[in-house]
Amino acid sequence: MAPLQIVFLILGLATIISAVMVVTARRIMHAALWLVLTLLGVAALFATLENGFFTAVQVVVYVGAIAILIIFAVMLTRRDLQDTPQQSNPNSGIVAVIALAVTGGLIYGLSTWQNFSASRSAMMTNAAAEGERIVDLGLALVSPDAFAIPFEVASVLLIGALIGAIYVASGQRE
């Protein structure tokens, strides 16, 4: 097996195990730490796809902001940080069936997709250097005939989230 495949398998396994530990850890703070590990695993998977920009963005946004936000949210809602909440709820049976069905459907759909193969596609072997690809991304984000409108819509989405959260939070404070 090529070294890249070995690295991918190890990283994928680490990410999946961390994800399983997130939902099965007894203490909720440990679950938050496993979540950080899962997000790092996803960032490393981006790196194996030769996309450095998204690796860095994943760590900056997910690990540096969202993980901290989740930890704060956990602390806000838990009176005692060491307590061990209830591990399962009565719906776990039907949820397991649905989850297995969704996963099976995804695997089946991807395996019949013609571009999904173990070898590197032509697109990746012909890819330009990373620096030029970031410049292309920037150009594409603001060119009127590329993604300028979704770019501006993204900012509206962000401000919507900001205003909504502040409105809800300040409503609860008074």
Place this chain on the structure above:
Amino acid sequence: MPNFWTDPIGFLTQWLTALLIGWGVAPEVVNFSLSLLGAIVLPLMAMLFVIFLIWYERKLYGRMQDRLGPNRVGPWGIFQTFADMGKIFTKEVITPTGVDLVPYNLAPILAVGSVLMAWSVMPLSVNIVGVNLSVGLLLVIAAGGFGELGIMMAGWGSNNKYALLGGFRAVALLISYEIPMVIAMLIPAMLAGSLNLTEIVANQDVPFILMAPVAALIFFITQVAETARAPFDLTEAESEIVAGVNIEYSGLKFGMFYVGEFLHAFTASMLFATLFLGGYRGPFVEQFPLIGIVYLLIKTFFVYFFSILFRGGLPRFRIDQMLNLNWKILAPLSLAMVFITALVDKTAVQLIGGQLDSTMLLVVRTVLLLAVNGVVFWVVTRLMEINIKPARRVVSGARPVATPGVSQQSPEDPQVPQEPQVPGEVSA
């Protein structure tokens, strides 16, 4: 075979490769082991350099406080840090009951490890860089995020109310100050057209501090806040809340936080020198890359000196003052600087770019941006003077001083105080 003096890393790589292949090692393993060697040497050098750094800072900080600093252990106290290391390595490691072992032990490792990550993309000279990563700037920001996570883990892993409180405040401060820092970092990326740190240095024919001085100032202030040094060191106020997040750490674990702080301050100064002062650029750098390291160190120590000056000269801020400074002044100012720099630069280039040659254009852009930055700075300082009122006001005027022996005052003097003299009351 490249010459050692013109291309040190290339020379060493080729020599080692030839040596290892001569011993019969497979080429991929050679590649891997050379990467491993580089990945070990650079952090090791950084950590050993901290030893010198701690001595430098203590000497300078002492001089600013009109005292000598360490001067007993060795000439000028240069072995003081070794003595301190000896002490800290052999101090008893007390692990309090009830701590959560994984976060508690991971936090000091993260505190140092996150700072060391930034060294992997720092361009030390023309061809001497850990890895010439195209998103180096984002990696440095990511490393900062790791550090915040480390502080959070130290806070809750310590099973101590004060550590937790200190941890929250520290993380709230760090994440608040990350916004102006990241936005101020946009400006060198903009002017150089790349997120690659080596390219940002290579494009600094004019150091970016001349083209964006306000952004450099914002970056410097936020870096001082990010490393939690004075005047922003509320979270580890040495004389106040008993070291905040570091309460329950002893021995080398505490030493790691300490080392991490100094290393972070130095790395931040190095980042400032790379982004705004031209990094390793200087005369004769292409011929002798090793001189580039010297230039970079000179510039970094210059910035580090200012960081120590801040620490020695400024009183500590309160937390609401710090947060106000960040969200109401620095964040809007940094965004405004991005606007203004982008608009002015682009209009200048579009209007007159076709008529001038490249050096003249660079000079014109520099002068124009410098003028615009000066105007913005003046406007902001005027606005701050008008809007920020001093918090102290004097409640009563000066009272006449009671002189002993003259117990009877003239009856027509209405100003005689009946109670003991207090200096003019002020209310905060």
Place this chain on the structure above:
Amino acid sequence: MLDHWLYIGLFFVVAMLLPGAAIFIASILAPKKPTPLKNSTYECGIETVGESRIQFRAQYYIFALVFLVFDVEAVFLFPWAAAYNQLTLFMVVEGLIFALILIGGLVYAWKKGALEWK
């Protein structure tokens, strides 16, 4: 390209192992004599009262939220900044409109008092 990330991965592992090794060495060299008094939680020299939980103020969460939104905004602006030298004035203004919309959010947060500490 992949070599770069391999180096960064190795560097990450080494950067985590170096302090870890130092702490391990210190744990061998240092004396260990735990007593119940030394192991108790520090609270300025007095006994701890109550459990180790504190009042977590919602203000921290609001700061983290505002930080998150502006962090994502900054991440969107990085490719725009990298491509700056090849953009026309119109495209530059588009990027600035993006940032301007979010400054509106900051002003809203300011007016609503979400950025005050107490």
